[in-house]
Structure formats: structure tokens, C-alpha cells
Amino acid sequence: MPIGMYFALSAVLFSIGLAGVLVRRNVIVLFMCVELMLNAVNLTLAGAARMWGGPDGHVFVFFVIVVAAAEVVVGLALVVNIFFRRGTLDVDVPTLLKR
């Protein structure tokens, strides 16, 4: 499979994630879209690593996965807390900074 296909797939995944982040209001969905974007990038890195035949890209991917795991923990904790405090998962409702 030519390398362009990998990049095309990851571009599509990234765009879907980005669009989701921009248009959806549910925090959980936002969160999943961010994960989608991260994994699109992972795919690019893995594809590039395969193209160059070096280990660098793979190492990066592992880093991203580990960091993303940590991020999920923190992020979900925030989501739970926001839900308990405000009773909603709509990202447009908390607008404290406006005042």
C-alpha cells in the first residue's frame, strides 16, 4: 500500500475529529474527537516511520499513547466533576470567564 494512503486516511480521521470538536457540544463527544485527532497523528507517525524504516516514529507513537492515557484520566475526572457541579455536559453552559 502506497504511503499516500496512510496519510490520506489520517487526514480524513483528523478532519472528522476536528469537525466534531468544533460543532458538537457534549463534552464526552468532544473528548472522543480529540482522541480521534491524536490517533490520526499517531497513524501519520507510524506510516512515516515505516516509510523511512527508522524507529523514531514508533517511539513517538508510544509517547503519544502514554500521554493520551494520562490525559484521558485527567479529562474524564474533569468531566465527571463538571457534571456533578452543573448537572450538564454542554460546553456552552459554563461561561464564568465572560463576567
Next chain:
Amino acid sequence: MTPLATEALEEAVTNLQVLTDSGAMSLSWLLLVLPAVGFVACLTLRRRLEERVAWIAIGASILTFVLSVAILLQLRDEQASHLVFGFTWFDDVGGLTVHFDYAIDQLTAVMLLVVTGVGSLVHVYSWGYMYGDERFERYFAYLNLFLFSMLVLVLGSSFLTLFVGWELVGLSSYLLIGFWFEKAAYAAAAKKAFITNRVGDVAFMIAMFLIFREFGTFDFFAVFEHAGDLSTGTATTIVLLLMGGAAAKSAQIPLHVWLPDAMAGPTPVSALIHAATMVTAGVYLMARSSPIVVQSLDAMTIIAWIGVLTALLGALVAIRQDDIKKILAYSTVSQLGYMFVGIGTGGFNEGIFHLVTHAFFKGLLFLAAGSVMHALADQTDVWRMGGLRRVMPVTFWTSAAAVLAITGFPPFAGFFSKDQILVTAYEHGFTAVWALGVLVAVLTAFYMGRWFLLVFMGVGRWGDDVHPHESPASMTGPLIVLGVLSAVGGAALNLSHHGPLFTWLEPSTASTGGVAFNAAGSIGEPTLVAISIAAAVLGLGAAWFAYNPARVAQGRTAEPVVGPVAELFERKFFVDELYEAIFVKAGARVADALVWFDTTVIDGAVNGAGAVSLKVGDVARRVQTGFVRGYLVAFLVGGIVLTAVLLAQVGLA
């Protein structure tokens, strides 16, 4: 010609016979340590020991006196200047090296005796006078601080160490004038003394800068060794600037205004600091600098005139003062004027001689005034005294001795010293100065006669609710000692122009042999002496005529000087008002302008900065919408822009 400081010092030192490690000289460091320890001990132990800390202070003072006597005796046997090495204060800072050393020579020894001797008497006297004061302990701490400062001043071996002592005595003087600072007038008097002295300090410091420029050192011995190399113009400048410093410290025209107000302090302080010792520091400075002074006859003439005019002004004002201490204060101004006449006319030894006898009789007069005030419940108006002759016999008789001494009545102490100054002035061609000096002598006898007659003679005018009594022994003791010294001190020290004191001082002060004085007039010395005696008798006689008990009984109408002249004297020639108008008002205007600048320009800038921040914040706050997705869009746009830039750069490369 600027020899390196250390070289000059070493050269000067080799010219001296330096003996520092034998006899009393080896203990001379104690002179500073004792009062310093006393000062600290009085402050730290005052809670625990209460009024007993005074014994520490008195003990420290008496020990320094004993040590001073021992040093004097050793100096008499060895006849050499002594340099006691302390430590190096500045080590070659831009060519300046200053050693914090003691220089003990004949002049220093005389000053040591006066300072520690009168100092000890005043310490003892203060025990009785200040007993029961709520800050009794602190008072004694300050007295020891003063003693320490004054000893730094007279012991220092360079202009800079002298200056340190000079400032320290200024500080102690300030603290003691304002000792009862609860009264606003007293605090103001302290401030006035301090500020007036700063004016003189500027002159003194400029003089020191010039000395450093010319000689490359501040050390006395090194400077005086080369004093002859100065050009006349430079010498005149240096001497007059030094005189500026001396005029502030010793209350000479035009900086005399602080001394009469300094009487706000406790009376023993007036006796010690503002009559006997600190105010004579200026005279000491000029006598110490005599090798420079003799380089300029112009400067000497100016000093002589400043002295005699100050003497005249002080005497005239003293005639119409009613405060028992103010009369003595103006008398001090006047007598200090005499000392500067001595300095200016080349009679350095005569000036120092008068300094010594003045310390005796003026110290005594102030202590006697304190004794009188003590007896009359702090009454200071001489018109509400009188008749104390029988009630206070010791104060009366000792005061009589002091009055005769200051009047210049033979054989009391002041006669010899004042007369020798006048004779020197005449013989060195200062005929006009001499004539004014004689006039001042008449006035002196007059106002002191007035003081004495109003305070002690006639009937009591102090009212029925006051019951005067003789002071306790701690106060009369010092009076008696000083009374004896006022009576015989002059004759014993220096009967003639070649008396023991002058022989003693000769190595320390410069010879005036090289000065081109004007020719003297034709009056011989015996006639001059007779004129001096006649002046004293005339003044005393006039005082008796005007203020005999019969006339005084009529009240203030007895004053012989009346009308605008009297007001001129009473208001002290309006000098205070003049300074108020010139300096205080002008200062207030400058301050007002600065206040305006501060409130409008500086505060305006600060407040403006605040206002601008608020406005900017008001606008910038609209950027924050609070919509998370709004931020995300911004994030995306930023990311696209960054990527575009990055790509553009890569593409260009």
C-alpha cells in the same frame, strides 16, 4: 605637591618621638572605651539598676579624668608628641589612607583635662540636679556618649577623625538639648542647633577636601609639616572654610543663633556642652590648625573681626535678657568671640587659655544658675529672684567668684586670660579689635553685674509659695571646686605671657614669628592692663548704679537702657526674624513647589497609569467570551497560520 599619604605620615612620624607603649600612654585606649562602655551599660542596665546606673556613668567619667591626669604627668616628663596607633580606617582608597589613631600632645592634654575634669564635675552635679527625672538613666547615658564623642574629637590624629568626633558631639548635643522633647519649643531648639551646625559642616568638609587636594592626607602631623608650602590664596580659603565650621560649632556670627536656644536642655548640659567643652571645639580646631592659620594674615584678620563682633553682639544682647540662662548663653557667645579674637590675632595659646578659664567660670555660672532654678522651682526670670545671698550661701559665694572672673577682675581667672588676649591683639597691630574688645569687657562687667545683683542681692521677689533652700552636697561640691578654680586658676596657670601654660602649649601651636603683623600702637603693656582693669571696674560700677537693691525694688523701670535700642537688644538684633524671612520662608516656598510637583506630576503619572490600565482592561475583557468552542476556533486558526508560516519558510528554503 601631593606626597603619598603613607609616605607623608611615616616621614612625620619619624620626626616625632613616638612613645606609645609605656606608662599611662599604654592605657590611653581606655579614654574612649570607658565612656563608650558607660554609655552602653547605662542603656542596657537601666531597667535593672534604675537610678544606680548613674554611678557607672559617674565612675567612667572620673576614671577618664584620673587617666587624663596621668597622661598629662607622663607628657610633662617626656616632652614629646605621642601617636597611639589605632587601626587603619581607609586603606589606600583612591590614594587616601586614614589611620584612626590618637595624637596626644600638649594641646590634647589640656583639652583632655578640661573635658574630663568639668565633665566629671557635671556628672556629679547632675546626680543631684536630675534626681527624680523620669528619664534619669537615659540622661546619664547621653552624658557618657557626649564624653566619648568629645574625646574622639580631641584625641583624633587627623581631620577626619576629628570630624567624626565633631559630628558625634553634635549628635549628643542634639539629644541633650531636646532631652525634654515633650515641649515642642525644646524639640525645635534641638533641631535648630543640629541644622545650624550642618551649615558649618559643609564648610568644614570643603576645607577637608581642599586639604586632601593639597596634601594628599588628613593626618595632622603630615599636613602641618608641609603647611608652609601652601600658596597664600589656598591657605586663606582653607582657613576661612575651617572657620566656617568652627563658627557653627562655637556659635560665632552668623551661625550663633542656635546657642541661646540650646538652653532648652537641662542646666548641667548647658554648663558642660554649651559653655565649657563642645562649643569650644571650634577654638580647639583653629588652634590645632594653627600652622595653616598663620599662613594667611587676611584670614586671621577676618577671624579676629568675626570674634570681636560676635563678642560685641553677645554682650549687647545679654544686657537686656531676663532669662537667667539666656543671659549666660549670650555671655558664652561673647566669650567665645574673645577666644576667636585670640586665634585671629595670633594668640593661639591665649585663646586656649581663655578656653580653660572660661570652662571654669562659665561652667560654674551655669551650675549656679541650675542651683538657683532648683531652689526656686524652675523659675528662670531674674526679675523674680533676688535675695538669695543668705538663703544659698555656697551658690552665692561661688557665683561671686565666677562673676569676678568673667568680669576680668584681678586676680580672678578671667582677668589673666582675657587681658592676655587683648594685649596680644594690641601688640599685633589690631588696634580697632582691641578697642572693641575693651568695650566688650565693660559691657561684660555690666551685664554680669546685673545678673548677679538681680539674682542674689536685695529682697526676694519670688513669691510666697516658693521656699528656696541651698542645694544638696552633690551640687554644691562641684560649685566649690569650680569656684576655687575660677578664683585662682588663672594666676596658677599663666600669670604672664611666659607663664607655665604657654610654655607648655608652645610645641603644639604654631609660632607667629613669620606673620607680618601691623606695627603695634604706642601704649605699653602695664597701661593696657590698667585699661582692662578700669573697664571691669567701670562696668561693675555702672551695674551697681543701675541695679542696686533700692532701684531694683522699683521693678523693671530700673532698666537703664530703654526705647528702641532696648528692643533691639531684647529681640537679639532681629537675627532670628531675618533668618526666618530669608531661609525658612524661602525653604517653605521651595517645599510648596515640590509638593505641587509631587501631587500633580508624579502622582498624576501614577494615577494616570492606573486609569489607562483600567480602560485597556475594559476593552480587552470583551475578547473573553467564555465559549469553549470559540477558543477552539481561535486555536485552529492559530494552528493554520503557524503551519502556513512554517510551510512558507520550508518552501522558501
